[in-house]
Amino acid sequence: MIAVDANGADEGAATVAAGARAAGVEVMIYGPAAEIGDGPDVVDAPDWITNEEEPVRAVRSRPQASVVQAARAVAEGRAQAVVSPGSTGALLAASMLHIKRMRGVHRPAVALLLPVPGKPTLMLDVGANVDVRPEHLVQFAYLGAAFMEAVHGVERPRVGLLNIGEEPTKGTEDHVAAYERLAAGPLEFVGNVEGADLVAGAADVVVTDGFTGNVALKTMEGTAKTVATAIGDAIRSGVISSLGGLLIRRRVGALRRELDPNTTGGAILLGLRGVAVVAHGSSSAEGIANAVRLARRAVDERMIERTAEKLRAAGVLRSAPAASVGDRHG
Amino acid sequence: MIAVDANGADEGAATVAAGARAAGVEVMIYGPAAEIGDGPDVVDAPDWITNEEEPVRAVRSRPQASVVQAARAVAEGRAQAVVSPGSTGALLAASMLHIKRMRGVHRPAVALLLPVPGKPTLMLDVGANVDVRPEHLVQFAYLGAAFMEAVHGVERPRVGLLNIGEEPTKGTEDHVAAYERLAAGPLEFVGNVEGADLVAGAADVVVTDGFTGNVALKTMEGTAKTVATAIGDAIRSGVISSLGGLLIRRRVGALRRELDPNTTGGAILLGLRGVAVVAHGSSSAEGIANAVRLARRAVDERMIERTAEKLRAAGVLRSAPAASVGDRHG
Numbered sequence: 085m086i087a088v089d090a091n092g093a094d095e096g097a098a099t100v101a102a103g104a105r106a107a108g109v110e111v112m113i114y115g116p117a118a119e120i121g122d123g124p125d126v127v128d129a130p131d132w133i134t135n136e137e138e139p140v141r142a143v144r145s146r147p148q149a150s151v152v153q154a155a156r157a158v159a160e161g162r163a164q165a166v167v168s169p170g171s172t173g174a175l176l177a178a179s180m181l182h183i184k185r186m187r188g189v190h191r192p193a194v195a196l197l198l199p200v201p202g203k204p205t206l207m208l209d210v211g212a213n214v215d216v217r218p219e220h221l222v223q224f225a226y227l228g229a230a231f232m233e234a235v236h237g238v239e240r241p242r243v244g245l246l247n248i249g250e251e252p253t254k255g256t257e258d259h260v261a262a263y264e265r266l267a268a269g270p271l272e273f274v275g276n277v278e279g280a281d282l283v284a285g286a287a288d289v290v291v292t293d294g295f296t297g298n299v300a301l302k303t304m305e306g307t308a309k310t311v312a313t314a315i316g317d318a319i320r321s322g323v324i325s326s327l328g329g330l331l332i333r334r335r336v337g338a339l340r341r342e343l344d345p346n347t348t349g350g351a352i353l354l355g356l357r358g359v360a361v362v363a364h365g366s367s368s369a370e371g372i373a374n375a376v377r378l379a380r381r382a383v384d385e386r387m388i389e390r391t392a393e394k395l396r397a398a399g400v401l402r403s404a405p406a407a408s409v410g411d412r413h414g
Numbered sequence: 415m416i417a418v419d420a421n422g423a424d425e426g427a428a429t430v431a432a433g434a435r436a437a438g439v440e441v442m443i444y445g446p447a448a449e450i451g452d453g454p455d456v457v458d459a460p461d462w463i464t465n466e467e468e469p470v471r472a473v474r475s476r477p478q479a480s481v482v483q484a485a486r487a488v489a490e491g492r493a494q495a496v497v498s499p500g501s502t503g504a505l506l507a508a509s510m511l512h513i514k515r516m517r518g519v520h521r522p523a524v525a526l527l528l529p530v531p532g533k534p535t536l537m538l539d540v541g542a543n544v545d546v547r548p549e550h551l552v553q554f555a556y557l558g559a560a561f562m563e564a565v566h567g568v569e570r571p572r573v574g575l576l577n578i579g580e581e582p583t584k585g586t587e588d589h590v591a592a593y594e595r596l597a598a599g600p601l602e603f604v605g606n607v608e609g610a611d612l613v614a615g616a617a618d619v620v621v622t623d624g625f626t627g628n629v630a631l632k633t634m635e636g637t638a639k640t641v642a643t644a645i646g647d648a649i650r651s652g653v654i655s656s657l658g659g660l661l662i663r664r665r666v667g668a669l670r671r672e673l674d675p676n677t678t679g680g681a682i683l684l685g686l687r688g689v690a691v692v693a694h695g696s697s698s699a700e701g702i703a704n705a706v707r708l709a710r711r712a713v714d715e716r717m718i719e720r721t722a723e724k725l726r727a728a729g730v731l732r733s734a735p736a737a738s739v740g741d742r743h744g
Contacts, residue, residue, distance in 0.1 A: 200640075201640075201644065211578060214578065214585055214586050215586050215587075246629060248541060248544065248624070248625055248628040248629065255544055255625060256544050256545055256625065257545075278628075278629070278632045279628070279629045279630065279631065279632025279633035279634070279635070279636055280632045280633065280635055280636030280639070281636070282633055282636060282637075283633075283636045283637050283640045284636060284640070292629075294578070295578055295585060295586065295626065296625065296626055296629055298578040298608075298609070299576060299578065299608070299609045299622075299626055299629065299630050300609065300629050300630065300633045301609065302608045302609025302610045303609035303610065303612055303613075303630045303633045303634055303637070304609070304633055304637045305609070305610055306609055306610030306611070306612060306613045306614060307612075307613050307633070307634045307637040307638050307641075308637050308641050309610070310530075310531075310613045310614070311637075311638050311641040311642060312641060314531065315645055
C-alpha cells in the first residue's frame with residue numbers, strides 16, 4: 085500500500101488521485117473528498133501544509149493535514165511508502181516526526197535524479213541540509229549508492245564528491261575530510277567531481293551539501309532553459325525554412341523536457357525508516373503515477389533494509405549496532 | 415603601462431605578445447624572449463608558475479617568474495595594472511605579496527563577468543575563498559558594485575546574494591547575517607537570488623563564496639555545452655534540410671560562444687591596491703587584447719580609488735580610516 089497525499093499539486097487533487105490510481109499499485113489517497121470523490125481508497129483530508137508555512141511547526145500542530153496523515157500511515161504500518169506533490173519541507177518534517185530517521189543516520193537528505201540524457205545521476209543533498217559536517221557527506225554517499233543500486237539496478241554505483249577541483253586537497257576542510265573517509269571506505273568512490281561533471285555522467289551519485297546542491301540544480305535548470313529559449317528564438321526569427329523550423333523546434337522542446345527535473349518522477353527522501361517520495365508540484369497525472377511507481381519499487385527492492393546494511397557494513401553509522409534498523413519494513 | 419605576463423597561455427607566448435601589442439595601449443611584456451623576440455617592450459622572463467604548483471610557495475621562492483615580475487612592476491609603480499593568462503592562483507598570490515590588499519579589505523575576490531546574453535552579470539567570488547564569513551560577503555558586494563560602476567558604467571548596480579530561496583531567512587546563518595548587513599547598507603541590494611537567476615539578468619552583481627561560485631560557474635558551462643551539443647547532434651542526424659541545418663548550426667555555434675566565459679575577457683581580482691586581470695588560458699590574441707583593454711579601462715576609470723571610497727562610505731572596512739587606500743594609484 086502506498087499512501088498518497090493529494091494536496092499541494094498545481095493541477096489539483098483530482099489529477100493527483102487519477103495519477104495515483106493509474107500507477108497500477110495499491111494506493112490510499114489522503115485529500116479532499118469534495119474534489120476527489122468518496123471511495124474505499126480515499127481518506128477525506130482537506131487540510132494541507134503549503135510551501136509558505138514553517139514545516140516543523142505546521143506538521144506538529146496539524147495532525148489532520150493530509151501529508152501528516154499519510155506519513156503516519158507508514159509509521160503505523162498501514163502503508164509502506166508515502167508520496168506527496170506538496171511542500172518538500174512538510175513531507176520531510178512529517179516523515180521525521182512519524183516515520184523517523186534510520187537509526188545511526190545523522191540527517192536525512194533530499195536526493196534528486198538529474199535529467200542527464202542517457203546517464204541518470206543522483207545528486208544529494210539538494211536542499212534539506214545547508215550546513216553539513218564530513219560525516220554527513222559520507223552518509224549521503226552511502227544513502228545515494230544504496231538507492232541507485234536497489235531502485236535503479238546500478239551495480240557498484242560510482243560516487244563523486246562535488247568540489248572545485250579534482251585534487252583530494254580541494255575545497256573546505258570538511259570536503260578534504262569527507263574525501264579521505266570516502267576513499268578509505270568500500271564504495272566505488274571516483275573522487276571529486278566538478279560542476280561541469282554533473283551533466284556529463286561522470287558519476288552515478290554526486291554528494292554535496294544542501295546549499296551547493298540547490299544552487300547547482302537551479303543553475304542547471306536556468307541555463308538549460310536560457311539556451312533552449314535562445315535557440316527557439318533564433319528559429320522563430322526565420323533564419324531557416326518553416327518546415328525545418330518546425331522540426332528543430334520540436335526537437336528543442338523534447339530536449340528541454342528531457343532536461344527538466346520535473347520529468348524524472350520527483351525527489352526521494354533518504355535516511356528515513358520508510359520510503360518517502362516528493363512528486364514535483366507541477367506533475368501531470370502521469371508524473372504522479374511515476375512517483376508512486378518509484379515508491380513501490382523502492383519498497384519491493386527493499387531499499388531501506390539494503391541501505392541500513394550498507395551503512396552498517398561501511399561502519400559509518402552514528403552509534404549503536406544497526407541490527408534493528410529498518411526492521412519495521414523487514 | 416600595462417604589465418603583461420606572456421607565460422601560461424595555451425596558444426603560447428608569441429600569441430599573448432601579439433594580442434598585448436594589438437590592444438592599442440602601452441604594454442610591457444614579461445615572457446621568454448626566445449619565443450617573443452627582443453624589443454623595448456619585452457622583459458626576458460622564461461620562468462613561469464604552472465596551475466599544478468602551490469601558488470604561494472612558488473611565488474615566494476621564484477621572484478624571477480614572469481607573473482611575479484609583472485606584479486612587482488605594478489607594486490613599484492612601473493606599471494599600473496597586470497594581466498596574466500596563466501594560473502589564477504599564481505596571479506593572486508603574486509598580487510597579494512607585491513601589490514597587496516586594499517587597506518581594510520579582508521580578502522580579495524576573483525570576479526567573473528558571466529556571459530548572460532545582453533545582461534552582463536558579475537559573479538564573485540568564483541574560487542579564491544572557499545570559506546567566508548558574512549563580512550567577507552558584504553565586502554564582495556561593494557567590490558563588485560564598484561567594478562560594475564567604474565568599468566562597465568552601470569549606475570547603481572543591483573546586487574544580489576546567491577542563496578537557496580528569496581526569503582531573508584534562507585541559507586546558512588552566515589547568509590542570513592550577510593543579508594541583514596547588505597539590506598541595511600547604501601547598496602542597491604535586490605535581496606537573495608537563486609541559481610536560475612544567474613543567467614536571467616536578475617542582478618548586475620551576484621555575491622557568493624568561492625566554493626558555490628565555482629560550482630555554479632562550471633555547472634553553467636557544462637549545461638550550456640550539453641544542451642548545445644545535443645541540439646547540434648539532432649541537426650546532424652538529418653531531421654532538417656541541409657541548408658536549414660547549416661544555418662541553425664551556425665546559430666548554435668554563435669550562441670555557444672556567446673555563453674562561453676572565455677569570451678568575456680577574463681576574471682578580475684578585486685580588493686587589491688592595483689588592477690590585476692586574468693586572461694583565460696585558452697584566449698586567442700584578440701582575447702588577450704580584450705583583457706589588456708579591460709585592465710586599462712579599470713585604471714583610467716580609477717576603479718581602485720572608487721572602490722576604496724565606496725567601501726569607506728559604507729563603513730564596511732575592517733579597521734582604521736581608509737584615507738590612504740589606493741593612494742599609490744591616485
